[in-house]
Amino acid sequence: MFREIGLIILFAAIIAALGLVPRIDFPFLGGVPITAQSMGVTLAGVLIGARNGALAAAVFLVAVAFGMPLLAGGRGGLDVFTGPTAGFLIGFVPAAYITGVLFGALRWGVFLAALFAAFIGGYVVLNMIGIPVLAWVTDKSMREAVGVAAGLLPGGIIKAFGTAIIAYLLAGMNFGRN
Amino acid sequence: MDDQSPFVALEGVTLRRSNRTVFQDVSLQIAGRRVGVIGNNGSGKSSLLRLAAGLLMPDAGVVRVMGRPTAEGRPETGFLFQNPDHQILFPTVGEEVAFGLIEKGMDHAAAGVRARELLALHGCAGWEKRAVHELSEGQKQLVCLIAVLAAEPDVLLLDEPFSSLDLPTRYDFKDRLAGINQHILMASHDLDLLSDSGFDRVIWLDGGRVRANAPPESVIPAYRATVTAAGKARTA
Amino acid sequence: MDDQSPFVALEGVTLRRSNRTVFQDVSLQIAGRRVGVIGNNGSGKSSLLRLAAGLLMPDAGVVRVMGRPTAEGRPETGFLFQNPDHQILFPTVGEEVAFGLIEKGMDHAAAGVRARELLALHGCAGWEKRAVHELSEGQKQLVCLIAVLAAEPDVLLLDEPFSSLDLPTRYDFKDRLAGINQHILMASHDLDLLSDSGFDRVIWLDGGRVRANAPPESVIPAYRATVTAAGKARTA
Amino acid sequence: MISGYLSRQTWLHRVPAGAKLLALAAVSFAVLPVQDWRLLAGGLFLVVALAGILGTDAFRRVLLLRPLLPLLAVIFALHALAGDWQAGIGSVARLLMMVMLADIVSMTTTMQDMMRALMPVLRLLRPFGVNPRKVSLAVSLVVRFVPLLASNWEARSEAWRARTGRKQSWRLVAPFLAETLRMADQIAESLDARGFGRRG
Ligand SMILES: Nc1ncnc2c1ncn2[C@@H]1O[C@H](COP(=O)(O)OP(=O)(O)OP(=O)(O)O)[C@@H](O)[C@H]1O
Ligand SMILES: Nc1ncnc2c1ncn2[C@@H]1O[C@H](COP(=O)(O)OP(=O)(O)OP(=O)(O)O)[C@@H](O)[C@H]1O
Ligand SMILES: O=C(O)CCCC[C@@H]1SC[C@@H]2NC(=O)N[C@@H]21
Ligand SMILES: [Mg+2]
Ligand SMILES: [Mg+2]
Numbered sequence: 057m058f059r060e061i062g063l064i065i066l067f068a069a070i071i072a073a074l075g076l077v078p079r080i081d082f083p084f085l086g087g088v089p090i091t092a093q094s095m096g097v098t099l100a101g102v103l104i105g106a107r108n109g110a111l112a113a114a115v116f117l118v119a120v121a122f123g124m125p126l127l128a129g130g131r132g133g134l135d136v137f138t139g140p141t142a143g144f145l146i147g148f149v150p151a152a153y154i155t156g157v158l159f160g161a162l163r164w165g166v167f168l169a170a171l172f173a174a175f176i177g178g179y180v181v182l183n184m185i186g187i188p189v190l191a192w193v194t195d196k197s198m199r200e201a202v203g204v205a206a207g208l209l210p211g212g213i214i215k216a217f218g219t220a221i222i223a224y225l226l227a228g229m230n231f232g233r234n
Numbered sequence: 235m236d237d238q239s240p241f242v243a244l245e246g247v248t249l250r251r252s253n254r255t256v257f258q259d260v261s262l263q264i265a266g267r268r269v270g271v272i273g274n275n276g277s278g279k280s281s282l283l284r285l286a287a288g289l290l291m292p293d294a295g296v297v298r299v300m301g302r303p304t305a306e307g308r309p310e311t312g313f314l315f316q317n318p319d320h321q322i323l324f325p326t327v328g329e330e331v332a333f334g335l336i337e338k339g340m341d342h343a344a345a346g347v348r349a350r351e352l353l354a355l356h357g358c359a360g361w362e363k364r365a366v367h368e369l370s371e372g373q374k375q376l377v378c379l380i381a382v383l384a385a386e387p388d389v390l391l392l393d394e395p396f397s398s399l400d401l402p403t404r405y406d407f408k409d410r411l412a413g414i415n416q417h418i419l420m421a422s423h424d425l426d427l428l429s430d431s432g433f434d435r436v437i438w439l440d441g442g443r444v445r446a447n448a449p450p451e452s453v454i455p456a457y458r459a460t461v462t463a464a465g466k467a468r469t470a
Numbered sequence: 471m472d473d474q475s476p477f478v479a480l481e482g483v484t485l486r487r488s489n490r491t492v493f494q495d496v497s498l499q500i501a502g503r504r505v506g507v508i509g510n511n512g513s514g515k516s517s518l519l520r521l522a523a524g525l526l527m528p529d530a531g532v533v534r535v536m537g538r539p540t541a542e543g544r545p546e547t548g549f550l551f552q553n554p555d556h557q558i559l560f561p562t563v564g565e566e567v568a569f570g571l572i573e574k575g576m577d578h579a580a581a582g583v584r585a586r587e588l589l590a591l592h593g594c595a596g597w598e599k600r601a602v603h604e605l606s607e608g609q610k611q612l613v614c615l616i617a618v619l620a621a622e623p624d625v626l627l628l629d630e631p632f633s634s635l636d637l638p639t640r641y642d643f644k645d646r647l648a649g650i651n652q653h654i655l656m657a658s659h660d661l662d663l664l665s666d667s668g669f670d671r672v673i674w675l676d677g678g679r680v681r682a683n684a685p686p687e688s689v690i691p692a693y694r695a696t697v698t699a700a701g702k703a704r705t706a
Numbered sequence: 707m708i709s710g711y712l713s714r715q716t717w718l719h720r721v722p723a724g725a726k727l728l729a730l731a732a733v734s735f736a737v738l739p740v741q742d743w744r745l746l747a748g749g750l751f752l753v754v755a756l757a758g759i760l761g762t763d764a765f766r767r768v769l770l771l772r773p774l775l776p777l778l779a780v781i782f783a784l785h786a787l788a789g790d791w792q793a794g795i796g797s798v799a800r801l802l803m804m805v806m807l808a809d810i811v812s813m814t815t816t817m818q819d820m821m822r823a824l825m826p827v828l829r830l831l832r833p834f835g836v837n838p839r840k841v842s843l844a845v846s847l848v849v850r851f852v853p854l855l856a857s858n859w860e861a862r863s864e865a866w867r868a869r870t871g872r873k874q875s876w877r878l879v880a881p882f883l884a885e886t887l888r889m890a891d892q893i894a895e896s897l898d899a900r901g902f903g904r905r906g
Contacts, residue, residue, distance in 0.1 A: 060894075061840065061844065061893070061894055061897065062889075062890035062891060062892070062893040062894030062895075062897070063890045063894075064844060065844050065847045065848055065851060065890075065893060066851060066886065066887070066889060066890040066893065068844070068848045068851075069847075069848050069851030069852050069854070069855060070855065070886075072848060072851075072852045073852050073855045073856065076856075083780065086780050086781070087780065087781075115841065115844045115845060115848060116848065118824075118841060118845050119845045119848045121820075121824075122820045122821060122824075122845060123812045123815070123820060124845075124848070126848075126852070132812075133808060133809055133811075133812030133813075134727075134730060134808035134809075134811055134812050135804075135805045135806070135807075135808035135809040135812065136808075137808070138730075138734055138804040138805055138807075138808045139801070139804075139805050140801065193801060194781050194797060194801060195781065195785070195793065195796075195797040196781070196784065200784065222883070225879070225880060225883065226883055226887075
């Protein structure tokens with residue numbers, strides 16, 4: 057149980073640390089930044105499993121809600137949960153969970169399984185929750201909002217590869233688990 | 235370079251580490267074969283060694299190693315970190331020791347063989363496949379020390395090299411160091427070791443200032459006396 | 471619990487750590503107020519302390535602390551890790567010291583005040599806001615020691631508590647420990663300290679076996695003699 | 707450490723955190739269905755006035771929400787292009803109002819108060835295996851481990867430079883990841899040794 061707490065805290069911190077990667081804003085994304093943090097979420101799902109990964113994402117969100125400036129660009133506080141990207145943020149938890157479940161279930165070898173799981177969790181799931189909320193909060197039409205999702209696709213693919221590569225590297229070495 | 239000209243020299247050095255001024259306009263010539271650095275916790279011993287290794291750059295002034303400013307390029311030094319965890323890069327003992335040799339241009343196979351020899355020489359025969367993080371703290375420190383000595387750099391910067399070593403290994407290394415031809419700058423709280431291992435000079439740092447830079451016979455008793463007096467004052 | 475009954479007891483303990491058998495069917499009664507543990511690197515000192523803290527569970531046999539098997543629940547011990555980096559949890563010195571107090575049920579504000587007092591008592595007045603990772607290694611070790619003592623557990627397990635401390639702090643703690651009413655089990659390579667700080671007994675571990683468990687006057691000279699002989703043999 | 711916490715104490719600091727959170731939640735729900743741009747603009751004005759009453763420092767802090775501007779401009783433009791500039795103003799006002807209000811609550815509530823206020827919510831989750839004390843400790847430890855990850859990378863690259871004389875390399879990624887994962891064990895062991903969890 058203690059080891060799990062350590063891992064959960066650590067992965068929450070990894071998601072937070074990925075917030076140090078500068079966010080990219082494109083006008084056609086209507087205020088949704090491209091950030092590395094959603095990759096941290098899928099990484100958590102792949103490396104520490106569905107349940108712990110989801111808990112790590114949740115701990116991260118609670119920390120943000122408490123006012124710690126851990127979101128990309130140094131934001132934090134309750135306001136991000138009333139803002140346009142609130143749906144993506146809430147979606148971090150199921151995204152990690154589903155990534156973990158898929159990765160655990162697929163028998164394709166580490167790289168492919170992680171790639172697929174991270175794409176589904178980190179792109180499909182996040183957008184399924186994030187896009188409707190975006191449309192709702194900003195009074196966009198669903199059509200425009202779906203345009204945003206399309207704009208996020210290239211980043212989503214790149215980040216899925218990132219997760220897959222890291223999973224592959226770590227699978228190749230015994231990272232000190234006794 | 236002869237033993238009289240300094241192998242490490244600080245000229246008007248100021249060093250800040252996150253808002254804390256560690257050294258303020260310090261000048262210091264370090265000459266001799268074996269030089270010790272003593273001083274209380276936080277007095278700047280590790281910071282001095284890091285400056286000499288080129289791991290920290292002074293905010294003002296110049297640090298020279300073998301005559302060359304560290305700002306112009308990293309000096310060829312071997313650095314033993316005070317905390318072994320800060321030094322270790324590789325999963326196995328063999329890779330850890332071979333690394334410095336490979337960096338010096340030895341080919342992988344030869345480095346592996348040499349690493350095995352060196353390990354055996356220090357009583358660690360057969361350790362090459364062991365996982366570094368599964369060693370005891372003292373064993374880790376020993377592996378780090380062997381790895382640093384393996385590369386045979388001109389200047390050895392050793393930060394508390396013996397703090398976790400057992401008695402036999404300490405004795406071993408006392409002899410080893412006495413026979414070494416390179417320059418050694420060594421920070422240590424082990425005053426006995428510094429007084430009876432043929433050190434040429436001892437530098438006493440006190441809150442970032444150089445209190446003394448003289449042979450051990452004069453510095454160590456002076457430090458001891460001050461410390462005992464201060465200890466008495468504190469308990470009083 | 472009186473001083474004659476053991477505060478830590480191993481009964482037929484076998485301990486494996488990733489394929490390596492550290493202890494094989496070891497039985498050991500540790501009684502007294504202050505007990506030292508000596509032995510070469512890798513002899514099992516840290517492993518013994520970890521067993522007593524309930525951080526490792528024996529693969530066979532029973533470990534009792536204050537009479538209660540560690541398998542039934544973690545004993546109320548204070549543990550000082552050999553490497554401060556393995557112990558530190560919080561970003562600031564104040565939080566680090568207050569944590570143990572809060573865990574004991576003290577409320578946050580009171581724990582903060584008490585932490586400040588304890589720091590001041592050990593010559594670290596005003597450190598509470600300092601970032602732990604910006605301390606020197608010795609300062610880190612001192613903070614860890616203060617944090618462990620703060621919680622006032624019945625049994626103190628100290629793994630090389632003085633390895634990076636400066637002389638004045640060592641003197642201070644020698645006095646501090648002599649005045650402490652709790653049981654102390656302390657692993658150390660500092661034989662002088664063990665011989666002249668009023669330790670009741672010293673346990674000598676050798677490759678996972680108990681070579682001696684007797685008053686320091688008899689154990690320490692014996693260990694020294696063996697070591698010097700071995701050192702001579704090795705250089706020969 | 708805390709993002710926008712206003713260290714100067716105002717009257718809003720003294721309002722219990724729970725009350726502020728409830729008010730925020732209530733306003734958020736109340737305001738969502740509103741479509742009339744005049745009502746929404748009026749609400750926004752009230753929130754801005756609240757920031758003004760708190761003091762110039764608070765007011766300035768709220769203005770730091772500038773990164774939202776491009777987004778707001780886009781939202782407004784879309785509505786305006788569609789010929790309904792009033793809806794545009796309404797959307798922008800609603801969004802700004804909610805974000806500013808949440809910001810004001812964060813600004814006047816310490817992390818510890820926030821934790822205490824959210825404890826009851828966390829307690830509701832107990833049946834699902836959530837231990838509120840563990841969550842709050844975990845959250846405070848997350849803050850520690852962010853700089854630690856950075857310093858862990860620093861330490862690896864320092865070791866690399868000390869031993870090669872060259873700048874850091876991609877080869878550090880593996881030891882960095884390994885060390886990072888080992889840190890999880892160390893946190894766990896240290897928590898255990900320090901008695902965490904022995905008190906329910
Ligand atoms: N995490 C670990 N995994 C596997 N084996 C370990 C681990 N830690 C230590 N060991 C091994 O267990 C044995 C005892 O180690 P221990 O750390 O108890 O020694 P020690 O007496 O404390 O040594 P030192 O004086 O160096 O601190 C050694 O052979 C060591 O290599
Ligand atoms: N990473 C850091 N960031 C900021 N300040 C630091 C850092 N490391 C050390 N310091 C500070 O710099 C000063 C000198 O520290 P240094 O590590 O050089 O001391 P030291 O003499 O090696 O002490 P010790 O005997 O404890 O190893 C101390 O005040 C310390 O708190
Ligand atoms: O920082 C925030 O306010 C949340 C940003 C959410 C961005 C989402 S996460 C999924 C998708 N991928 C990206 O790179 N950005 C969006
Ligand atoms: Mg130091
Ligand atoms: Mg040990």
